[in-house]
Amino acid sequence: MGAMFFAVLAVAVAVAGQLERNYIREKTLEGQVIAASKGNHGGRPKAIDDDMLTFAVALDKGVPVPEIAKKLTIKTREERGQAPSVASLYRDLAEADDAEADDGLPVRPKPIRIRRPEDPLTPRRPSYANGSMPGPTRTPSCGSPTHDLP
Incomplete structure (x- = not known):
């Protein structure tokens, strides 16, 4: 019984740590977006302008x-x-x-884009109509595929 209690407690602590990490990441990204909108892209200035x-x-x-x-x-x-x-x-x-x-345009590349305000803070996962992940198209010996990729 004690081992089960500690296992549940360990899972709860891990979940709380992950939530805290996500919160810090979101706040950091929001701060970077605000700084980028003010023209500050971070990093050290170039020695050679x-x-x-x-x-x-x-x-x-x-x-x-x-x-x-x-x-x-x-x-x-x-x-x-x-x-x-x-x-x-x-x-x-x-x-x-x-x-x-x-392309012969700028001599120095532009700074890396941090994130646009309309971009989500976490990447979106693709949704599939039938709820299953697509697999490779298999062709049986008769020549017709068993299923198609979406």
Whole structure:
């Protein structure tokens, strides 16, 4: 009897923990949506801004990347006034090349979309008309399928 009581208690605690986790997640997502509507998409500011990247792309044709990095100066963050790292410059130049190769539009990709206000907080599960999950279409030896996918 005691083991059953502790098992039920353990399940109740697990359910309460899951409910608390879902509540925290929903509040976090709501806060991110509010911040995104104000223009704050989170994360750390880029060391190499768009102007610096345009300058670096122009110099990339014949100047070595370490020399380009020495000519740039970070305008934000704690490293203000210093040159960006060569690794950051290589990474941003590679992103710029990928963006130009894709469609030729922006040099730097847009920030990741967090969530729109009309999107649900939790993913929706698909509903099926007959209440069963669809399975693969099987074809018997006679050639007609036993059931079709919706």
